[in-house]
Amino acid sequence: MARAFSYTRFSRLEQRKGDSYRRQTEAAKNYADSNGLIIDESLDIDDLGNSAFRGNHAATGGLSKFIEAIENGYVKPGDVLLIENLDRLSRQAIGDAYDLLKAICNKGVIVVTLQDGKRYDRETLSNDFASLIIALSFFARGHEESLTKSDRVGKAWANKRKNISDKVLTKAMPAWLAVDASGCIVPIPERAEIVKDIYTQYVSGISPRTITAKLNSSNVDTWGTGKRKAKNWNTSYIQKILDTDYVIGNFTLHMYEHDSGKRKRVPLNTIKDYYPQVVPTDLYNRVREIRNNNKTKGRKIDNTINNIFSMVLRCNKCDSYMLRVNKSGGSVYLVCSAAKSGLQNSESQHKVCAGGYVSTRYDLIEKAFVSAVIAGKFDTDGGEALAMLDADIKTTLQQKEATSLKLSNIAASIIDGTLTGDTPLHYDVPRADGTISNWTVREEREFLELILRSADLRLEQLSIQREALKPQSVVLKLGELKRAVENESIDRARVNVILRAICKSATMDTKRKEIVFQLTHSVNPVVLGWTK
Incomplete structure (x- = not known):
């Protein structure tokens, strides 16, 4: 009996309280029962509270686990992916969304949309014109809806920033402040006093850990409400209070920028005296001086980064970053950050990392990495990656040229009166809502224009990717990498910067004692192993 994998996604966790989750999972079960499929629940691939607009779900979310399972052979040709409709799969630009669907189907996986019962596979996407139209129409509609929503939210926040002097910008604010009945921001007296006391204790030499212990032993009530209310005070929150300039009244506006599916928070201008000041400026400045000195104390100038794999190397079990930890006796290890923190899935209560807490000596891994770089294992593979990219560019240009020619022919026919916008070109075309109708010249033009937009x-x-893969660019980066590791004292900061530039991904398998690097400039992965 064939296997099915049910993929459920919604953008905001609050939607879990509604009908979205039940509706999607129930539809998947009903389809599987009616079509003789067994739902495989071994993969946790749902994206609850993860948007498909920027592609995060496919890069690092639940869907990425399904794609990885296809690549490693766990999901096999003939297996079925069940989704409510195509905009659950992606709300990215039409080209990216279609590429994702095509990549899944090209591996032999069948995608079924439960809302209309439509099946998409490699043959369907290659030969069924009507199915292709339906897919692209769904993707175009989903992306336009998300784009409109994103633009609307962005304009709303821009308007708030513009009118910041007239009213409170947001209800979210520091826990020691509140908005009163007249709409003004005011301190909560007992909490403001605690904040000031935290600063005073710190200046007198009391550590954040000890301050935390005092608050807990004194049974001081924590801040927050509902699920956001912690059971106990924790050191990280005390440090957060010590590091914020909210306490002296500052509020920094931010905006979000998106790059390759990743969201980056960018600071804009700082508004002074936006919040009521609860800590005297001289006390705040003294704390700043102490904390800044502590950050640089004892560091070597050439060793500001101690882990060359920082924000590069991930756990192969849960995709969390590998973290550098110091243990007694001066030993240094790499461990999965999720396993170290004991993170658990809030729904299943299972540990996020199936691999558990496993520590691996950092020096062994770094030594193996340096040897591999010097031996040339990270060098270019002779331009295979560039050649594949050029072939992709050529194919896309040919598709664009063919589409432009079709549009030109339609325009010429309209001008000479052979066709009108309402002239049917295809008959009995199934639509997304289940109805059947004719496909007109107007719809054909809109469809071809969508294809042109996605091609552009x-x-x-591809142009951006090609620029980074030019031989001279790759050679320069690899030369820098070798020089950085060949120095008597490894320039770890430089190595880390270069690794981030040349690595698509790097995953560590602690059980097999190996790291797999997928490089931007090479088709073949670099597999790095080490022994005790």
Whole structure:
């Protein structure tokens, strides 16, 4: 009996309280029962509270685990992915969304949309024109809806920033402040006093850990409400209070920028005296001086980064970053950050990392990495990656040229009166809502224009990738990498910067004692092993 994998996604966790989750999972079960499929629940691939607009779900979310399972052979040709409709799969630009669907289907996996019962596979996407139209129409509609929503939210926040002097910008604010009945921000007296006391204790030499212990032993009530209310005070929150300038009244506006599916928070201008000041300026400045000195104390100038794999190397079990930890006796190890923190899934209560807490000596890994770099294992593979990219560019250009020619022919036919916008080109075309109707010249033009837009976006992406893969660019980066590791004292900061530039991904398998690097400039992965 064939296997099915049910993929459920919604953008905001609050939607879990509604009908979205039940509706999607129930539809998947009903389809599986009616079509003789067994739902495989071994993969936790749901994206609850993860948007499909920027592609995060496919890069690092639940869907990425399904894609990885296809690559490693766990999900096999003939297996079925069940989704409510195509905009659950992706709300990215039409080109990116279609590429994702095509990549899944090209591996032999069948995608079924439960809302209309439509099946998409490699043959369907290659030969069924009507199915292709339906897929692209769904993707175009989903992306436009998300784009409109994103633009609307962005404009709303821009308007708030513009009118910041007239009213409170947001209800979210520091826990020691509140908005009163007249709409003014005011301190909560007992909490403001605690904040000031935290600063005073710190200046007198009391550590954040000890301050935390005092608050807990004195049974001082924590801040927050509902699920956001912690059971106990924790050191990280005390440090957060010591590091914020909210306490002296500052409020920094931010905006979000998106790059390759990743959201980056960018600070804009700082508004002074936006919040009521609860800590005297001289006390705040003294704390700043102490904390800044502590950050640089005892560090070597050439060793500001102690882990060359920082924000590069991930756990192969849960995709969390590998963290450098110091143990007694001066030993240094790499461990999965999720396993170290004991993170658990809030729904299943299972540990996020199936691999558990496993520590691996950092020096062994770094030594193996340095040897591999010097031996040339990270060098270019002779331009295979560039050749594949050029072939992709050529194919996309040919598709664009063919589409432009079709549009030109339609325009010429309209001008000479052979066709009108309402002239049917295809008959009995199934629509997304289940109805059947004719496909007109107007719809054909809109469809072809969508294809042109997606081709332009694709070419733009490929051009950026090609620039980074030019032989001279790759040679320069690899030369820098070798020089950085060959120094008597390894320039770890430089190595880390270069690794971030040349690595698509790097995953560590602690059981097999190996790291797999997927490089931007090479088709073949670099597999790094080590022994005790």
